[in-house]
Amino acid sequence: MEYREISEDYSVSGQIQPADVAAIKAAGFKSVICNRPDDEQPGQPSADTVKAAVEAAGLAFRYIPVVSGQITAENVEDQAEALDELEGPIFAYCRSGARCTNLYGLIQQQKG
Numbered sequence: 437m438e439y440r441e442i443s444e445d446y447s448v449s450g451q452i453q454p455a456d457v458a459a460i461k462a463a464g465f466k467s468v469i470c471n472r473p474d475d476e477q478p479g480q481p482s483a484d485t486v487k488a489a490v491e492a493a494g495l496a497f498r499y500i501p502v503v504s505g506q507i508t509a510e511n512v513e514d515q516a517e518a519l520d521e522l523e524g525p526i527f528a529y530c531r532s533g534a535r536c537t538n539l540y541g542l543i544q545q546q547k548g
Contacts, residue, residue, distance in 0.1 A: 439463075440533060445524035448536035451480055452529050454489035460527050461493045467522035469515070471530040471539065473501035496522050502535045507542065515539040516546070 439449035490497040528536035
């Protein structure tokens with residue numbers, strides 16, 4: 437599992453598996469955000485499946501599904517709220533990491 441650090445407190449990756457949660461915790465992350473809608477692709481683990489693994493590891497989880505190429509203002513608001521509320525550093529994932537990265541960029545623009 438590879439991830440990209442976007443800021444000191446926020447990193448992104450493509451789809452993770454429940455088995456990846458131990459490595460995410462070991463890397464020091466405190467919270468996980470799923471930006472990928474369930475059933476986007478056959479065989480991907482559901483958000484609930486990942487949530488169970490994340491919470492079992494003692495980390496926080498938030499599910500903010502974003503349709504690829506269709507980020508809404510509500511998505512940006514929900515992500516900003518999650519970044520404010522969740523303990524960092526935060527690990528966010530979607531199919532490739534692009535939606536998570538774009539959400540972060542839009543939040544920073546609003547703050548600017």
